[in-house]
Amino acid sequence: MIAQETLFETPTPVADVPQPPVPPKPVVQAEPLGPCAKAGCDEPGVLKSPGGSIYCSKHGYCSRRTCLKSVEKFVMHPRLKIWVCSCVIKLEKECEIDD
Ligand SMILES: [Zn+2]
Numbered sequence: 001m002i003a004q005e006t007l008f009e010t011p012t013p014v015a016d017v018p019q020p021p022v023p024p025k026p027v028v029q030a031e032p033l034g035p036c037a038k039a040g041c042d043e044p045g046v047l048k049s050p051g052g053s054i055y056c057s058k059h060g061y062c063s064r065r066t067c068l069k070s071v072e073k074f075v076m077h078p079r080l081k082i083w084v085c086s087c088v089i090k091l092e093k094e095c096e097i098d099d
């Protein structure tokens with residue numbers, strides 16, 4: 001009986017094709033969005049408003065210190081047609097009721 005190994009002896013594959021080096025994946029979790037939209041700010045943007053504006057971690061929030069809602073939750077102002085924090089609309093509504 002002939003040993004099976006001798007019949008199916010396959011040559012070891014030669015891996016002489018140079019593999020392109022795989023660049024290491026960046027550790028940054030968020031995708032690079034671009035620079036902050038705030039004038040004069042050159043911080044990398046990490047937050048994106050629904051309107052498409054990019055903000056850094058410092059400017060990506062409602063400027064009202066009592067609110068500080070993320071720009072990602074901003075809403076379209078029905079009259080001004082700009083993206084604002086919902087607290088702005090809420091404040092305006094309250095003012096309208098007062099009139
Ligand atoms: Zn900024």
Ligand SMILES: [Zn+2]
Nearest residue numbers: 062067085087
């Ligand atoms: Zn707000």
